Amino acid sequence: MASLRTLLGVVLCSLMVSSSEILPQADFDLQAMAGKWYRTGICSDGQWFVSRKANMKTGTAIITPTEDGGLELSFFSLINDTCQKMENLANKTEVPGKFTYKSRHWGYVSEMLMVDVKYDEYALTYSFNTRGNETFVINRLFGRSLDLSDEVQEKFRQFCLQTGILPEYTVLLPKSVECTLA
Numbered sequence: 117m118a119s120l121r122t123l124l125g126v127v128l129c130s131l132m133v134s135s136s137e138i139l140p141q142a143d144f145d146l147q148a149m150a151g152k153w154y155r156t157g158i159c160s161d162g163q164w165f166v167s168r169k170a171n172m173k174t175g176t177a178i179i180t181p182t183e184d185g186g187l188e189l190s191f192f193s194l195i196n197d198t199c200q201k202m203e204n205l206a207n208k209t210e211v212p213g214k215f216t217y218k219s220r221h222w223g224y225v226s227e228m229l230m231v232d233v234k235y236d237e238y239a240l241t242y243s244f245n246t247r248g249n250e251t252f253v254i255n256r257l258f259g260r261s262l263d264l265s266d267e268v269q270e271k272f273r274q275f276c277l278q279t280g281i282l283p284e285y286t287v288l289l290p291k292s293v294e295c296t297l298a
C-alpha cells in the first residue's frame with residue numbers, strides 16, 4: 117500500500133504543473149465571456165473546502181465586462197433555502213485573461229485565470245488565492261448550461277489533478293434550483 121501510494125505520488129507529481137506554467141486561453145475575448153454561466157464544478161486544496169464541499173451545489177454567475185477591461189462577477193446560490201448573492205469586481209492585469217480581485221465575502225486576494233474557454237459552452241478557471249499566510253488554489257468549471265459533456269467534465273478532473281488537487285477534493289456539483297435576485 118505504501119509503495120502504491122509512493123508510486124501514485126510520483127505519477128501525480130510528474131503530471132503536475134506549477135502555477136507559473138498555467139496560461140490563460142490564447143486570444144482571450146472578454147466580451148464573449150459576458151452573460152450568464154452556471155458553476156458546475158469546483159476543486160480546491162484550501163482548508164475551507166474540507167467542511168464545505170459536501171454541501172455545495174450548482175450556482176449562477178453573471179459576468180459583466182467593465183469599461184476598463186475588468187469584470188464584474190455576481191454569483192448567486194441557494195443556501196439553506198435562501199438566495200445568496202456575492203459580488204466581486206476583478207481588475208484586469210497586463211496578461212489578457214488574467215484578473216485579480218479581493219473577495220468581499222471571504223477576504224482573500226485572488227489571481228484568476230481563464231484557462232480554457234469555449235465561449236458558448238464552458239469556461240475552466242484557475243485561481244491562486246492568498247489570505248494572511250494561507251495560500252490555496254480554487255479551480256472552477258462554468259457552463260452555459262448545467263449539463264456539460266463527459267469530455268468537458270473529464271477535462272476539469274484532469275486539470276484539478278494537474279494543479280495538485282486530490283480527486284476527493286474535486287466536485288462536480290449536484291444541481292440546485294436556480295436563484296437570481298432581480
Ligand SMILES: *[C@@H]1O[C@H](CO)[C@@H](O)[C@H](O)[C@H]1NC(C)=O
Nearest residue numbers: 168171194195196197198200
Ligand atoms: C445551513 O443549515 C445547516 C443545518 O441547519 C447549518 O448547520 C448550517 O450552518 C447552515 N448554513 C448556513 C450558511 O447558514
Ligand SMILES: *[C@@H]1O[C@H](CO)[C@@H](O)[C@H](O)[C@H]1NC(C)=O
Nearest residue numbers: 205206207216217218225226
Ligand atoms: C483594483 O483596482 C482598484 C482601482 O485601481 C484598486 O483600488 C484595487 O486595489 C484593485 N484591486 C486589486 C485586488 O488589485
Ligand SMILES: *[C@@H]1O[C@H](CO)[C@@H](O)[C@H](O)[C@H]1NC(C)=O
Nearest residue numbers: 163246247248249250251252
Ligand atoms: C498563520 O497565521 C495565523 C494567524 O495569524 C497563525 O496562528 C499561524 O501560526 C500562522 N501559520 C504559519 C504557518 O505561519
